[in-house]
Amino acid sequence: MGHYSFRIIGLAGLLWISATASGQGEGNDSSGYYNEVRTYVNPVLPGDHPDPTMIRVGEDFYHCGSSFHFTPYLPVYHSKDMVHWEVISRVVPPARGQFVNDRPSAGIWQGAITYFYNSYWIYFSAGGQWFCKAESPYGPWSAPEKVRTNPATGDLGYDNSIFIDDDGKPYMVIKNGQKVNRIQALGRDGQLADTVIKLDWINAQLQYSWAEGPVMCKRNGYYYYFPAGDVSGGQYVMRTTALTSDSTKWERLGDFFRTVTDPATGFRRPNHISAPLQLADGSWWTIGQSYEKPQGDDWSGMGRQTALYPVSWDGDRPWGMAPVSTPIIKPGLPSAGIPWRSVHTDYFDEPVLGAWWHFLNRGAANAYSLDARKGWVRLSPSGGRAHLMQKETDHYYSAVTRVDLNATDTADKAGLYLSNGNQKVMAQLYTGFDGAKRIFFRLDTAVRSLPNPVNGPVWLKLERQRHALTGYYSADGRSWTSLGAAINAAPLDRGQPNFNSWVGTSVGIFAEGRAADFDLFVCKDGFSPLKAAGYSNYFGVESADTSGGRAVTNTSSYGGWFMLSGVSLGEKKDGVAQVQALVAARKGGTVEIWLDDLKTGRMIARVPVAPTNGKWTTCSATVKDIAGSHDLFVKFPSGNDHDIYISQLLFTRKK
Numbered sequence: 001m002g003h004y005s006f007r008i009i010g011l012a013g014l015l016w017i018s019a020t021a022s023g024q025g026e027g028n029d030s031s032g033y034y035n036e037v038r039t040y041v042n043p044v045l046p047g048d049h050p051d052p053t054m055i056r057v058g059e060d061f062y063h064c065g066s067s068f069h070f071t072p073y074l075p076v077y078h079s080k081d082m083v084h085w086e087v088i089s090r091v092v093p094p095a096r097g098q099f100v101n102d103r104p105s106a107g108i109w110q111g112a113i114t115y116f117y118n119s120y121w122i123y124f125s126a127g128g129q130w131f132c133k134a135e136s137p138y139g140p141w142s143a144p145e146k147v148r149t150n151p152a153t154g155d156l157g158y159d160n161s162i163f164i165d166d167d168g169k170p171y172m173v174i175k176n177g178q179k180v181n182r183i184q185a186l187g188r189d190g191q192l193a194d195t196v197i198k199l200d201w202i203n204a205q206l207q208y209s210w211a212e213g214p215v216m217c218k219r220n221g222y223y224y225y226f227p228a229g230d231v232s233g234g235q236y237v238m239r240t241t242a243l244t245s246d247s248t249k250w251e252r253l254g255d256f257f258r259t260v261t262d263p264a265t266g267f268r269r270p271n272h273i274s275a276p277l278q279l280a281d282g283s284w285w286t287i288g289q290s291y292e293k294p295q296g297d298d299w300s301g302m303g304r305q306t307a308l309y310p311v312s313w314d315g316d317r318p319w320g321m322a323p324v325s326t327p328i329i330k331p332g333l334p335s336a337g338i339p340w341r342s343v344h345t346d347y348f349d350e351p352v353l354g355a356w357w358h359f360l361n362r363g364a365a366n367a368y369s370l371d372a373r374k375g376w377v378r379l380s381p382s383g384g385r386a387h388l389m390q391k392e393t394d395h396y397y398s399a400v401t402r403v404d405l406n407a408t409d410t411a412d413k414a415g416l417y418l419s420n421g422n423q424k425v426m427a428q429l430y431t432g433f434d435g436a437k438r439i440f441f442r443l444d445t446a447v448r449s450l451p452n453p454v455n456g457p458v459w460l461k462l463e464r465q466r467h468a469l470t471g472y473y474s475a476d477g478r479s480w481t482s483l484g485a486a487i488n489a490a491p492l493d494r495g496q497p498n499f500n501s502w503v504g505t506s507v508g509i510f511a512e513g514r515a516a517d518f519d520l521f522v523c524k525d526g527f528s529p530l531k532a533a534g535y536s537n538y539f540g541v542e543s544a545d546t547s548g549g550r551a552v553t554n555t556s557s558y559g560g561w562f563m564l565s566g567v568s569l570g571e572k573k574d575g576v577a578q579v580q581a582l583v584a585a586r587k588g589g590t591v592e593i594w595l596d597d598l599k600t601g602r603m604i605a606r607v608p609v610a611p612t613n614g615k616w617t618t619c620s621a622t623v624k625d626i627a628g629s630h631d632l633f634v635k636f637p638s639g640n641d642h643d644i645y646i647s648q649l650l651f652t653r654k655k
Helices: 030-034 497-501
Strands: 006-008 053-057 060-064 073-079 086-092 109-116 119-125 129-134 161-164 170-176 180-185 212-219 222-230 233-240 250-255 284-290 305-314 317-320 377-379 385-391 396-404 413-419 426-433 437-443 446-451 458-465 468-474 506-512 516-522 537-539 541-546 549-554 560-568 576-585 589-595 602-609 617-622 629-636 644-653
Touching: 053 109, 060 109, 073 119, 086 119, 109 161, 119 161, 161 212, 170 212, 284 317, 377 385, 377 506, 385 413, 396 413, 396 506, 413 458, 426 458, 426 468, 437 458, 437 468, 506 516, 541 560, 541 644, 549 629, 576 589, 576 602, 589 644, 602 617, 629 644
Parallel strands: none
Antiparallel strands: 006 541, 053 060, 060 073, 073 086, 109 119, 119 129, 161 170, 170 180, 212 222, 222 233, 233 250, 284 305, 305 317, 377 516, 385 506, 396 458, 396 516, 413 426, 413 506, 426 437, 437 446, 458 468, 537 560, 541 549, 549 644, 560 629, 576 617, 576 644, 589 602, 589 629
């Protein structure tokens, strides 16, 4: 496959280490970081997660934010360590959201989750301010109730949050328009109480652009007020010793985040943070949103992605850590086995739809069935497009489905669907009809098409390698036929008009014209090439452009590791037999493959790598008794750095 030549394109495993902020107390014991997963890389909530709010109740953390027109509205996420998150419920089902404006750029804004008076509450805006209540964040959630206002308080606006004082008293932090910032207490019924505290002077001269999404916390007798600039970035902080309208009692402290110095980070303008919170070890943390714009590239189309930031204190002045592209020490908390946030594989075997799915309008929420055909989901369009979607989370993946459609008209289509927020730019790989049954792959004016020779259900695969999309079809899910050259997805991935309708790209399945059945949906297929450069977490490695494509190598004599999230290794019946690694090596060693964690997980293979004399070679190892979806860890051997380069992994089935 040719000799290897390398150009390093990433930072060489730099690490932000502070025992105070991390709570790890590891000091300079750096060797341990190569053998355990003690670090994370942002974003921890990749893909579209705008306007994040986060609370801690006991040992659990919960997150919610704006869902806009994606329904069921307001997904609630749960975590044990603020790094690994899972969707556990959705607050407003379509049947209860008839008052919500059902179009792109509208829907539900805000989604402020909180806990007071022994209940969970979520406040949101949709033609006014509303709240839902539950005894558990898993639901069931109450029907939406509108928050009553009065002339003194004024309109309640949007992107409000809830602050809980030391005595347990809750306050709504109100934001309406560009120049209105206010605070008012809440009663036990969730409605506004007491008198309004007017802080309209905060942005009277538009000092903070919109001064939106304000949140508050308290420390050492100071109340801290954090307004964001606008959707493009900016986060600021103020403080006072008393909740008062008197501007002379407040002190403007300036920017919250420290200045970015990492040239490789794509998340350069974080804002809309959640209220900073303190852990038992004394460390402080917050989450915040940012568009991804690394140098010379633009992934704004994915939406506002959410990252986890340590917060340090200079006396009584808070600072958010500057965004970096490199590993950060995790909070001193257990992960509890929750996988890294990634698109879910689904075999549609359960009686109810997984909470990770959403629809791009309320009508589509009534166009699916899990009962019509056991083990399949049926999409039944009615004059439009039926679809089932998830938030796209990765730059590298192979999405696979098996679809059964009897297409007899050019309007009949069913397959894989990748769409931006307003559905004006989309990629579709589908089985359809044009004089005869055919397979189509299209994005904007780019079209690929081949005859469909498969009788019955056909397999479809959409492969993404950054901005390059390639379509495939198969009769058996093992042997694939390409539809031709890759299509450039940059028009979909870059920033869209009106901020992509405030949401990011979604990936899933669709049907048009007539009903279609889908046997499964896989987003990161382990039986297709898994590009090493698509890692979600790492330590001690870097990416490089090589003659064999973008590859990963370790940067230390201790070794190093990278993690590919949400890899689907099929069901038990698939019978995984082997793992193959495409490598180039100056010196040999053994590469270890682990599932789920480097300490508490399971090592499934030891792949021997011999020197390759500058050529790319496939090395393999036997694998037994694995199936399901896993976070996949690849661990380099100690002893040498930059001696082994890995381009991709591939799992194979028994023959």
